[in-house]
Amino acid sequence: MAAVGILDVDLCGPSIPRMLSVGKPEVHQCDSGWVPVYADPQQQQQLALMSIAFLLEDSDEAVIWRGPKKTALIGQFVSDVAWGELDILLVDTPPGTSDEHLAVLENLRKHRVDGAVLVTTPQAVSTGDVRREITFCKKTNLKILGIVENMSGFVCPHCSECSNIFSKGGGEELAKLTGSAFLGSVPLDPLLTESLEEGRDFLQAFPESSTFTAISHIANTLLNSLNA
Amino acid sequence: MQCENICDTTTLKIMQSELGITGKKESKLRHNIHVFLCIACLNLLSFLLDCPGTSSDQAGKSSACQGCPNQSICASGATKAPDPAIEEIKQKMTSVKHKILVLSGKGGVGKSTFSAHLSHALASDSSKEVALLDVDICGPSIPKIMGLEGEQVHQSGSGWSPVYVEDNLAVMSIGFLLSSPDDAVIWRGPKKNGMIKQFLRDVDWGEVDYLIVDTPPGTSDEHLSIVQYLSGAGIDGAVIITTPQEVSLQDVRKEIRFCKKVNLPILGVIENMSGFVCPKCKNTSQIFPPTTGGAQRMCEELNLPLLGRIPLDPRIGKSCDEGKSFLTEVPDSPAAAAYQSIVQKIRDYCASHSASDVSC
Numbered sequence: 001m002a003a004v005g006i007l008d009v010d011l012c013g014p015s016i017p018r019m020l021s022v023g024k025p026e027v028h029q030c031d032s033g034w035v036p037v038y039a040d041p042q043q044q045q046q047l048a049l050m051s052i053a054f055l056l057e058d059s060d061e062a063v064i065w066r067g068p069k070k071t072a073l074i075g076q077f078v079s080d081v082a083w084g085e086l087d088i089l090l091v092d093t094p095p096g097t098s099d100e101h102l103a104v105l106e107n108l109r110k111h112r113v114d115g116a117v118l119v120t121t122p123q124a125v126s127t128g129d130v131r132r133e134i135t136f137c138k139k140t141n142l143k144i145l146g147i148v149e150n151m152s153g154f155v156c157p158h159c160s161e162c163s164n165i166f167s168k169g170g171g172e173e174l175a176k177l178t179g180s181a182f183l184g185s186v187p188l189d190p191l192l193t194e195s196l197e198e199g200r201d202f203l204q205a206f207p208e209s210s211t212f213t214a215i216s217h218i219a220n221t222l223l224n225s226l227n228a
Numbered sequence: 229m230q231c232e233n234i235c236d237t238t239t240l241k242i243m244q245s246e247l248g249i250t251g252k253k254e255s256k257l258r259h260n261i262h263v264f265l266c267i268a269c270l271n272l273l274s275f276l277l278d279c280p281g282t283s284s285d286q287a288g289k290s291s292a293c294q295g296c297p298n299q300s301i302c303a304s305g306a307t308k309a310p311d312p313a314i315e316e317i318k319q320k321m322t323s324v325k326h327k328i329l330v331l332s333g334k335g336g337v338g339k340s341t342f343s344a345h346l347s348h349a350l351a352s353d354s355s356k357e358v359a360l361l362d363v364d365i366c367g368p369s370i371p372k373i374m375g376l377e378g379e380q381v382h383q384s385g386s387g388w389s390p391v392y393v394e395d396n397l398a399v400m401s402i403g404f405l406l407s408s409p410d411d412a413v414i415w416r417g418p419k420k421n422g423m424i425k426q427f428l429r430d431v432d433w434g435e436v437d438y439l440i441v442d443t444p445p446g447t448s449d450e451h452l453s454i455v456q457y458l459s460g461a462g463i464d465g466a467v468i469i470t471t472p473q474e475v476s477l478q479d480v481r482k483e484i485r486f487c488k489k490v491n492l493p494i495l496g497v498i499e500n501m502s503g504f505v506c507p508k509c510k511n512t513s514q515i516f517p518p519t520t521g522g523a524q525r526m527c528e529e530l531n532l533p534l535l536g537r538i539p540l541d542p543r544i545g546k547s548c549d550e551g552k553s554f555l556t557e558v559p560d561s562p563a564a565a566a567y568q569s570i571v572q573k574i575r576d577y578c579a580s581h582s583a584s585d586v587s588c
Contacts, residue, residue, distance in 0.1 A: 012446035013333050013479040062447045062482040064489065067417025070448070095335040095445060096366035097414045121336070124549040128409060129367040135412035159509035165542045167549060190515050197474050197519040 002087040008051035010094040017053040021199020027054045032082040067099035078107035097136040115143035121151045122170035147175045152185035184218040317428045318460030324436040326578040329466040333479025335445035338500040340369040343442035348553040349571040351397040356437040362401035364444040365420045371403035375551025387432035417449035424453045447486040455490045465493035471501045472518035496533035499523035504540040536570040
């Protein structure tokens with residue numbers, strides 16, 4: 001079992017806490033800094049999480065901050081959270097190539113950053129933006145671990161007809177075009193979105209689904225490239 | 229510089245590079261840099277201490293200001309002077325009848341798709357002049373969706389000329405200023421704000437009935453700037469896009485709070501990606517399930533109009549990728565009907581309201 005930390009730097013729209021069903025716990029301080037919130041039900045301390053959502057009194061409160069304030073908090077998240085011994089720290093970012101992305105990179109510079117996973121949906125409008133994100137990675141010397149094509153096709157649960165609601169194949173094409181690794185596709189799956197809504201662990205609840213296979217494949221490919 | 233005591237050197241260097249200041253220019257502009265950096269430092273400090281804020285009435289005067297090296301600057305009122313661009317933009321906007329912002333808290337819910345199709349629908353009345361402004365500086369999708377990729381912006385005596393899709397439909401986006409589809413705009417807040425100011429002040433929009441502003445997700449620099457710069461001219465209101473799930477609504481509630489804080493009227497909420505009808509068996513699937521009642525319940529709780537629900541339709545994404553209007557390509561679809569109904573409500577709202585003053 002790997003010890004994983006998730007740092008949610010989407011300050012305006014922090015979604016990870018709900019998806020992991022951690023509620024609204026208080027963030028405590030210890031000698032080495034802020035204590036992250038642990039998401040695992042058995043308290044095995046294998047999944048640590050930090051998000052601005054834990055620091056807001058009212059979860060509907062808007063974080064209306066300009067860049068410098070966001071940069072300062074992200075700096076604190078990186079250096080003042082007592083993550084403990086982690087195998088992997090995952091950083092979830094908002095869309096764009098701006099303050100949050102620069103702040104994370106600058107603050108993680110002193111540590112080793114293995115790279116970035118880029119997520120796209122299949123259509124050209126999405127891959128069009130991800131091309132710019134790839135340029136951001138190249139300009140900031142951030143290794144691209146690979147591209148994931150999300151929302152890649154929908155299989156009707158009633159008749160099994162596959163509909164490419166957001167087109168198909170754009171992620172793989174983008175990977176070829178830019179010389180990046182293609183990690184895999186994840187289909188649109190109402191069971192996955194429902195699990196995220198309820199903060200249920202989809203991988204535990206639906207181990208037989210093709211979505212589980214897709215996500216596991218991506219995770220294993222990533223782990224192999226990290227250990228290589 | 230005193231700021232070195234407050235900001236770490238990394239932040240200072242970044243601020244200096246934002247201003248394009250090299251060592252040689254530094255001595256000439258020392259005073260101005262110091263004031264600019266101090267205002268930026270104070271933005272940082274106000275998070276870390278209980279600074280009342282540089283534009284507050286208590287700036288430089290509260291007990292928290294004691295000992296702050298910038299106390300005298302704040303107390304002098306230098307930090308509270310309004311940006312002259314606000315008045316310039318107000319003058320420029322006298323030829324624009326209605327201004328509508330398209331917002332969401334969450335990314336990927338369909339703001340740009342909606343903004344583009346709202347513009348197309350409004351422009352289908354050839355007697356109306358429509359303008360679409362894309363202020364998503366990092367991810368400018370509007371040129372592609374409007375079929376204008378590769379177009380460039382021209383300068384004339386009266387300013388920047390927007391790009392015309394139709395005779396009565398003009399578009400402006402940073403996408404037109406980039407020479408390659410791979411170019412990344414890696415800008416921090418201040419530079420993005422400067423661009424937005426230029427878009428509002430320097431683009432020669434001409435006589436416009438509707439100015440639609442497409443925004444990136446969030447409640448940050450772009451949103452504050454657009455509201456601030458249009459505070460003299462007034463904004464009719466905002467349309468907020470969401471998808472049905474709570475993960476999206478959670479962020480939309482924050483966006484609604486933002487609108488209330490800056491006195492931005494909300495025309496209504498649109499629930500996008502609201503169900504999918506299988507083309508084969510015609511059964512409906514809720515791919516993004518409304519586990520907490522969707523936009524309908526949220527609107528009831530917050531007393532906001534639900535302008536409509538737009539179903540998922542693969543032909544919408546396809547039209548966007550091809551730069552065509554879905555409303556022209558598939559006019560008889562349920563999604564097109566949903567769009568037209570929503571657009572009519574927006575027209576009706578504009579006809580019965582005028583732009584209000586927005587404070588920030």
